Every structure is written in C-alpha cells, then in structure tokens.
Amino acid sequence: QVQLVQSGAEVKKPGASVKVSCKTSGYTFTSHGINWVRQAPGQRLEWMGWFNPANVNTRYSQKFQGRVTFTGDTFAGTVYMELSSLLSEDTAVYYCARSTFFYDGGTWYPTSFDPWGQGTLVTVSS
Amino acid sequence: DIQLTQSPSFLSASVGDRVTITCRASQGIRSYLAWYQQKPGKAPNLLIYAASTLQSGVPSRFSGSGSGTEFTLTISSLQPEDFATYYCQPLNSYPITFGQGTRLEIK
Numbered sequence: 001q002v003q004l005v006q007s008g009a010e011v012k013k014p015g016a017s018v019k020v021s022c023k024t025s026g027y028t029f030t031s032h033g034i035n036w037v038r039q040a041p042g043q044r045l046e047w048m049g050w051f052n053p054a055n056v057n058t059r060y061s062q063k064f065q066g067r068v069t070f071t072g073d074t075f076a077g078t079v080y081m082e083l084s085s086l087l088s089e090d091t092a093v094y095y096c097a098r099s100t101f102f103y104d105g106g107t108w109y110p111t112s113f114d115p116w117g118q119g120t121l122v123t124v125s126s
Numbered sequence: 127d128i129q130l131t132q133s134p135s136f137l138s139a140s141v142g143d144r145v146t147i148t149c150r151a152s153q154g155i156r157s158y159l160a161w162y163q164q165k166p167g168k169a170p171n172l173l174i175y176a177a178s179t180l181q182s183g184v185p186s187r188f189s190g191s192g193s194g195t196e197f198t199l200t201i202s203s204l205q206p207e208d209f210a211t212y213y214c215q216p217l218n219s220y221p222i223t224f225g226q227g228t229r230l231e232i233k
Contacts (some may be wrong), residue, residue: 047222061221095169104218113159116169
C-alpha cells in the first residue's frame with residue numbers, strides 16, 4: 001500500500017537548519033507530488049509548499065519563500081524539506097502528504113492530500 | 127488569500143448524534159474543497175474531496191455538501207472513534223489554507 005515514512009525528531013538551535021526526509025513506497029514516485037504541511041502546538045495546519053518529482057518543479061508558500069527548499073531523490077523515492085534560519089516559532093510537527101495536480105485558471109494546484117506521513121517533530125530551542 | 131470560517135470551533139455531542147460542521151470561504155471556490163479528520167498525536171486523514179466525494183475506506187456516515195462559498199461536513203450517527211478535530215481545505219487558491227478546525231468531543 002502507499003506509505004510515506006518520515007525521518008525522526010530533531011532538536012535544533014535558533015539560526016540552524018533542519019532537513020526532514022519523506023520516503024515514499026507503494027506507487028510510482030514520479031506520478032504524484034509531495035506537499036509539506038506543518039502544525040505548531042495547538043495550532044491549525046499550515047501548508048508550506050509542494051514538490052513535483054516528475055519535473056522537479058516546486059511551489060513555496062510566500063511565508064517560507066527564501067527559507068525553505070524541497071528536493072527529491074528519484075532512485076530513493078524520497079523527498080526532502082530543508083528549513084533554514086530556524087526560529088523558536090518554527091517548533092512544530094512537519095508532515096509530508098501526497099497529491100496529484102489539477103489545472104485551473106492558468107495555474108497548477110495540488111489535489112487533496114492523501115496519504116500523509118507520520119510527522120516529524122522539530123524543536124527549536126537554545 | 128482566501129479567508130476561511132469554520133464553525134463551530136468546538137462541538138460537544140453524544141454517540142448516535144447527527145452533527146454538521148460548516149466551512150465558509152471568503153470567495154467562491156466551486157467544489158474544490160476537502161475535509162480531514164485528525165486525532166491527537168496523529169496525521170490528518172482525508173475524508174471528503176471535491177466537496178462531496180467520499181474517500182475510499184471512509185465510513186458512509188460521513189458526507190459532504192456545498193459549492194461556491196458554503197460547505198458542510200455531516201456525520202449521520204456519531205461513533206466513539208469519530209471524536210477528533212476536523213479541518214476544511216480549499217484547493218484552488220494560493221496559499222493553500224486550512225480552516226481553524228472543529229474539535230468534536232464526547233458529551
């Protein structure tokens with residue numbers, strides 16, 4: 001079955017970077033995109049962007065533009081999310097989630113997210 | 127950005143009850159809306175996509191309706207495993223956002 005398995009919890013100091021992996025299995029890696037969503041303690045879900053393994057295209061939320069990078073390894077079936085210049089407010093659970101894409105009004109959008117990885121807790125603390 | 131208003135924020139109900147959660151968007155999104163269920167400490171789980179299509183494997187007591195700016199998620203007869211937080215998500219506008227969530231608790 002389709003599975004997304006993420007790397008383990010991380011503790012980082014302010015100003016550092018973190019790289020989280022999302023290993024996919026059970027489907028053709030290049031047939032679906034991977035979205036990244038985070039959730040700070042007690043807060044709503046926050047979309048960070050997507051990575052399309054088929055063409056290595058990315059779309060980042062403006063909030064994270066310049067601080068986040070998505071990359072992929074087709075042979076390993078894995079997508080990576082790197083977030084730099086970490087602040088305490090970046091403490092959150094980070095999720096990857098699979099989607100396809102649809103075209104509407106001149107723009108590509110992700111479809112609904114399914115399935116999701118189990119989440120990776122990133123704690124930023126001095 | 128699309129502004130989402132999900133209501134209620136908190137709902138207390140009993141097993142067997144019928145409950146409805148509403149999601150209102152600040153601009154029309156046609157039927158590009160999904161609903162998710164999230165249990166404590168777990169990743170969200172897709173329930174409904176395209177406003178009213180039940181995701182495979184999701185019990186038929188869940189249903190979705192609406193288009194444009196107003197959408198509803200209905201659970202026809204609450205089961206103990208349904209007590210969780212529910213989020214709506216419009217999909218045809220950037221940034222992709224989520225509603226603030228509806229926490230459904232046992233009365």
